[in-house]
Amino acid sequence: MAKITLPDSSIIEAADGVSAKQIAEQIGAGLARVAIAAKINDRIVDLTARITGDVSLQIITSKDTAGLDIMRHSCAHVMAEAICDLWPSAKLVYGPNVEEGFYYDIDLDEPIRPGDFERIEEKMNQIVKADKPFIRKEMPRAEALLKLAGDKYKTDNVNRAAGDTISFYSSGDGFEDLCRGPHVPSTGKIGAFKIMSVAGAYWHGDPTQKMLQRVYGTCWRNKKELDDYLMRIEEAKRRDHRVIGRQLDLFSFNDAGPGFAFMHPNGMIIWNLVVEFWRDVHNKFNYEEIKTPIVLNKELWHRSGHWEHYKENMYFTRFDDVDYAIKPMNCPGGCLVYKTRKHSYREFPLRVAELGLVHRHEASGVIHGLFRVRQFTQDDAHIFCTPDQIESEIIGVIELTFEIYRAFGFEDFHVELSTKPENHIGSDEIWESATNALKEALRHKKIDYKINEGDGAFYGPKIDFHIQDCLKRSWQLGTIQLDFSMPQRFELVYTDKDNTEKTPVMIHRAVLGSFERFIGILIEHYAGEMPLWLSPEQARIMPISEKSNDYARALEAKLKSHKLRCSCDLSDEKIGAKIAAAHTEKLPLMLVVGPREAQSDSVNVRIRGREQTKTMKTDEFIKSAAKKIADKEIGLNF
RNA sequence: GCCAACGUAGCUCAACGGCAGAGCUCCGGUUUUGUAAACCGGAGGUUGAGGGUUCGAAUCCCUCCGUUGGCUCCA
Numbered sequence: 001m002a003k004i005t006l007p008d009s010s011i012i013e014a015a016d017g018v019s020a021k022q023i024a025e026q027i028g029a030g031l032a033r034v035a036i037a038a039k040i041n042d043r044i045v046d047l048t049a050r051i052t053g054d055v056s057l058q059i060i061t062s063k064d065t066a067g068l069d070i071m072r073h074s075c076a077h078v079m080a081e082a083i084c085d086l087w088p089s090a091k092l093v094y095g096p097n098v099e100e101g102f103y104y105d106i107d108l109d110e111p112i113r114p115g116d117f118e119r120i121e122e123k124m125n126q127i128v129k130a131d132k133p134f135i136r137k138e139m140p141r142a143e144a145l146l147k148l149a150g151d152k153y154k155t156d157n158v159n160r161a162a163g164d165t166i167s168f169y170s171s172g173d174g175f176e177d178l179c180r181g182p183h184v185p186s187t188g189k190i191g192a193f194k195i196m197s198v199a200g201a202y203w204h205g206d207p208t209q210k211m212l213q214r215v216y217g218t219c220w221r222n223k224k225e226l227d228d229y230l231m232r233i234e235e236a237k238r239r240d241h242r243v244i245g246r247q248l249d250l251f252s253f254n255d256a257g258p259g260f261a262f263m264h265p266n267g268m269i270i271w272n273l274v275v276e277f278w279r280d281v282h283n284k285f286n287y288e289e290i291k292t293p294i295v296l297n298k299e300l301w302h303r304s305g306h307w308e309h310y311k312e313n314m315y316f317t318r319f320d321d322v323d324y325a326i327k328p329m330n331c332p333g334g335c336l337v338y339k340t341r342k343h344s345y346r347e348f349p350l351r352v353a354e355l356g357l358v359h360r361h362e363a364s365g366v367i368h369g370l371f372r373v374r375q376f377t378q379d380d381a382h383i384f385c386t387p388d389q390i391e392s393e394i395i396g397v398i399e400l401t402f403e404i405y406r407a408f409g410f411e412d413f414h415v416e417l418s419t420k421p422e423n424h425i426g427s428d429e430i431w432e433s434a435t436n437a438l439k440e441a442l443r444h445k446k447i448d449y450k451i452n453e454g455d456g457a458f459y460g461p462k463i464d465f466h467i468q469d470c471l472k473r474s475w476q477l478g479t480i481q482l483d484f485s486m487p488q489r490f491e492l493v494y495t496d497k498d499n500t501e502k503t504p505v506m507i508h509r510a511v512l513g514s515f516e517r518f519i520g521i522l523i524e525h526y527a528g529e530m531p532l533w534l535s536p537e538q539a540r541i542m543p544i545s546e547k548s549n550d551y552a553r554a555l556e557a558k559l560k561s562h563k564l565r566c567s568c569d570l571s572d573e574k575i576g577a578k579i580a581a582a583h584t585e586k587l588p589l590m591l592v593v594g595p596r597e598a599q600s601d602s603v604n605v606r607i608r609g610r611e612q613t614k615t616m617k618t619d620e621f622i623k624s625a626a627k628k629i630a631d632k633e634i635g636l637n638f
Numbered sequence: 639g640c641c642a643a644c645g646u647a648g649c650u651c652a653a654c655g656g657c658a659g660a661g662c663u664c665c666g667g668u669u670u671u672g673u674a675a676a677c678c679g680g681a682g683g684u685u686g687a688g689g690g691u692u693c694g695a696a697u698c699c700c701u702c703c704g705u706u707g708g709c710u711c712c713a
Contacts (some may be wrong), residue, residue: 031685066640077675103708111641111642112642113642113643114642114643115643196707197642197643197707197708198642198643198707198708199641199642199707199708199709200640200641200642200709201640201641201709201710202640202641202706202709202710205709205710206710207640207709207710207711209639211640211709212641213641213642214641214708214709215643216707216708224690235706237647246649247649253652253704255686255703255704255705258703258704258705295677303682313711313712357713360712360713362711362712363639363640363710363711363712364639364704365639365640365641365708365709365710365711366639366710366712367705368706371713372712372713378711378713379713395673457679464713475712475713476712476713477713478713479713510713512713513713514713515713517713518713542673544671544672544673545671545672546669546671547670547671572668572669572670572671572676573671573675573676574669574670574671574672574673574676575672575673575676576671576672576673576674576676577675577676578673578674578675579673579674579675580674581674581675583674584672584674584675590673592672592673594671594672595672596672598668604672604673606673611673611674613673
């Protein structure tokens with residue numbers, strides 16, 4: 001006898017071996033119709049799964065996240081069947097879900113092109129319409145390996161799978177695929193789908209392996225959800241910093257220097273404001289600032305270990321028969337500054353910041369707007385301290401980091417901790433204590449984090465701060481890295497209490513990561529609508545007609561004397577056109593002035609994106625704007 | 639670096655073997671305007687670069703450069 005507890009705590013009794021589907025039918029025909037899978041004792045299984053004994057049961061529908069996940073994976077199978085039908089020589093590799101859809105890796109010599117998507121979708125539609133059941137077949141591992149003999153990809157998948165029982169699913173017209181499951185009961189249960197893109201992907205992410213074709217698709221409960229998703233992508237593309245950067249004349253790129261950003265006057269205004277703010281916060285946290293050369297002798301890079309570990313990404317130059325490298329990191333220069341005098345434990349922790357311009361020859365395929373460039377300015381700093389100061393220093397860096405992120409309204413980021421890699425230097429003991437110091441600091445600040453085992457730098461463990469761009473791609477901002485290598489390589493020392501020379505600990509950290517990337521992220525974060533304090537132009541003065549131009553000019557001079565960034569639109573256009581132009585430029589404030597305002601020394605304030613306007617005395621406006629700027633207010637309410 | 643797609647005026651795009659075009663921007667003029675785009679005119683191009691096929695190439699083929707989306711890598 002099976003005793004089945006439902007989510008509402010009610011209990012159904014049935015004969016052993018009853019299927020989840022039968023129970024769903026017993027609960028209600030409506031539920032049975034929308035049922036996709038079942039959760040038996042926290043394990044998600046097919047609806048056909050048999051129930052024995054005392055269990056808890058939940059029927060999963062497409063409303064559940066798990067139901068949508070299952071639907072997507074079943075959709076991947078349908079896509080695989082369609083592709084195998086169109087290209088019989090296609091070999092299936094691996095087809096997991098991703099955040100908002102799925103992909104399937106396929107080994108096929110003939111390239112699948114975007115132009116083929118339509119016929120793949122057509123074939124998929126036929127399969128879905130036929131509403132054939134997904135049927136699970138189980139067999140022992142040995143039998144599965146025999147069955148898959150000759151298919152190196154699926155054999156590999158079986159070898160990587162856990163457990164002794166291997167399952168296959170068949171659906172459609174004799175299509176069968178190795179799969180753990182579960183699946184929807186039949187292909188007709190799959191909602192609205194679309195093939196999104198195709199891209200190359202290495203088998204197991206290994207560049208020495210064959211490049212496969214990865215076909216991306218998305219699948220939603222219904223057409224409306226699919227359309228909403230496609231709309232969201234379109235919206236996101238409108239936030240793309242590369243598009244907005246051109247629209248707002250912030251920066252550009254040129255074939256003359258791929259991966260090297262040209263910052264325009266508007267972009268530099270934002271840049272300099274971020275630098276100014278950054279300096280204020282670093283002063284508050286007792287940092288000093290230095291600047292080290294961009295081009296340094298090659299020998300230095302041998303000593304630092306960069307030659308050995310980073311040569312492929314470095315630029316080199318040669319003159320007067322001497323080889324030089326263009327710095328990819330600031331630390332060696334920082335070490336040379338440290339060595340210019342003797343240091344005492346009394347001056348520790350020594351926090352030395354540098355806005356260092358570095359060059360890294362990134363692979364051509366990874367260059368991406370301001371997010372991934374070949375020349376960038378790091379907001380770097382090196383903290384020299386004693387081992388027992390590590391944890392408090394890390395806490396200090398985290399506090400400084402949050403203070404800076406908060407000013408820009410960033411709440412949505414995540415933290416990752418990377419631990420000892422296989423190729424590392426230093427003893428296990430020192431790695432363990434350093435990693436624990438990082439963990440303790442995170443625990444102390446009550447920060448959740450993800451652990452990337454073995455992903456640390458060769459010289460020490462690290463904490464990274466990540467943020468997502470408008471298309472949900474994740475980008476690293478700040479980083480905190482413990483470095484046991486550099487102080488030794490450069491023979492850095494300090495004199496301790498006992499008058500002996502010891503090696504300091506070096507903490508390498510960046511908060512914004514790179515100014516280029518950070519400005520790109522700011523643009524996407526605000527969709528180009530910068531808060532008042534960061535806006536390249538804060539207010540545009542718009543005379544109603546030429547008759548008010550003199551008042552407009554006088555007003556401009558007055559606002560500028562109060563350090564407001566503004567200009568006059570003295571064109572022959574009507575006021576509506578001037579407003580439209582200002583909106584296109586995403587200006588926060590528009591000041592419409594005509595004879596009325598001129599007479600009363602006032603301005604009519606119009607706020608970006610709003611219909612209603614407000615007339616106020618010029619002095620009152622200046623005071624109010626100045627306060628918003630000083631407070632770095634994000635809202636524009638006047 | 640690898641796979642695929644794409645490079646036409648400053649920007650967004652059309653023409654897809656047969657005279658390179660539109661809107662916006664820019665320049666000149668008319669208009670003197672009260673809250674999201676007035677009107678008229680003009681300028682702007684060896685179609686990313688080089689080679690090939692063809693009577694004829696933006697269009698077809700090859701090489702290179704760049705861009706986009708992924709993979710690997712990474713701030």
